[in-house]
Amino acid sequence: MKAIAVQRYGGPEVLELMDLPEPRLGPDVVLVRVRYAGVNPADWKIREGYIDDWFEAHFPMVMGCDLSGVVERVGLGVTEFVPGDEVVGYVRADHMQRGTYGELVAAPVRTLARRPRALDWRQSAGLPAAGLTAYQALRRHLRVGPGDVLLVHAAAGGVGSLAVQIGRALGARVIGTASERNHDFLRSLGAEPVTYGPGLADRVRALAPQGVDAVFDLMGGDTLLGSPALLRPGGRLASISGDVTGLGGRYVFVRPDPADLAALVDLADRGELTVHVSAEFPLAEAARAHELVAGGHVRGKVVLAVTP
Structure with missing residues (x-):
């Protein structure tokens, strides 16, 4: 072959x-x-x-x-x-x-x-891989549910774009960071876009003055380091960067899981995920x-x- x-x-x-x-x-x-x-x-x-x-x-x-x-x-x-x-x-x-x-x-x-x-x-x-990463982060690590405000860093990428849609399907309000060229794309997925770079925290706070309930970080580095300050008391943080554990958050490493994969397929067939x-x-x-x-x-x- x-x-x-x-x-x-x-x-x-x-x-x-x-x-x-x-x-x-x-x-x-x-x-x-x-x-x-x-x-x-x-x-x-x-x-x-x-x-x-x-x-x-x-x-x-x-x-x-x-x-x-x-x-x-x-x-x-x-x-x-x-x-x-x-x-x-x-x-x-x-x-x-x-x-x-x-x-x-x-x-x-x-x-x-x-x-x-x-x-x-x-x-x-x-x-599969991107969807499972997003699904397991939001369901298992961040426990996102109705009424939550979820912030997704790098929301226009493979994992991020699926996390936006899964968050919406779970009943959350979703804010997503991305370059300006991807803002219309994020809006089409149901997210409220904010631009990367200096002043990011202020832009997020303008949309969520009390802070967000959960942050799913897909960037690491300074973006991850600045994420705890965006959480309201009791908020949850997860990232694909292992550095998150030093900030009190959860590290996300995707696992094969047929039930989770079937759940993603169901979301797609219900028109809630593309x-x-x-x-x-x-x-x-x-x-x-x-x-x-x-x-x-x-x-x-x-x-x-x-x-x-």
């Missing part, structure tokens, strides 16, 4: 289109023919070796964790899916070797859900996709077209 893999850590140039053996099918594993693969910021960080201390890596290592595709075969113990089922998946193991940038992926049942009918194949591939795809590349041009995502200014998601 064709796949994009790396044989060592490095820049985009280490991504290679390879012919690899078809993955083995375990008893609780589903073989998926991939239509599209989502590209996430974690992908280029993994490629460059930034999380080598966290996960054991085996080379050649197929990149990627997001997919939309069709079930081709199922393992002996699988009862949840049958060949022909259309699925989405956040396919991550506790080691790095078999990702989703390939024609065939062996996906454990716990990483999959049925594909949302309200989204196309491209949008579906952009949902995925904005800003760019699509053929599988062989994964390096260009990585360069775009690493630039940090993508609105929504970037995907790879894997098989017709």
Whole structure:
């Protein structure tokens, strides 16, 4: 099968289109023919070796964790899916070797859900990792509910744009930070936009004079450091930066969870959640996709077209 893999850590140039053996099918594993693969910021960080201390890596290592595709075969113990089922998946193991940038992926049942009918194949591939990150942050870590005021930093990105919509679906009022060019986009999702940069705290306070109930930070750095001052007493803080724990907040590290993924699919099929795809590349041009995502200014998601 064709796949994009790396044989060592490095820049985009280490991504290679390879012919690899078809993955083995375990008893609780589903073989998926991939239509599209989502590209996430974690992908280029993994490629460059930034999380080598966290996960054991085996080379050649197929990149990627997001997919939309069709079930081709199922393992002996699988009862949840049958060949022909259309699925989405956040396919991550506790080691790095078999990702989703390939024609065939062996996906454990716990990483999959049925594909949302309200989204196309491209949008579906952009949902799992970003959607689960946002959903788990808002539901588990921040406990966002009706009447809350939620502030999302980097609200126009892949995770942020989904967090805005999930927050709205949970009954919260959502304020989102973004560059001015993305303000209309955030308004279309139901958020009240504010601009990054000096004076951010004053702009947030103008919209929420008593402070916000919850902050979901996707930027880190000075933006994270300034977030506790925006909370009202008893407010909650979560971030994808580990520095948040020193501020009394919760660190968000996304986990595969079929129930959470099914909840996202349900939100999409109810018309409460959509995925904005800003760019699509053929599988062989994964390096260009990585360069775009690493630039940090993508609105929504970037995907790879894997098989017709």
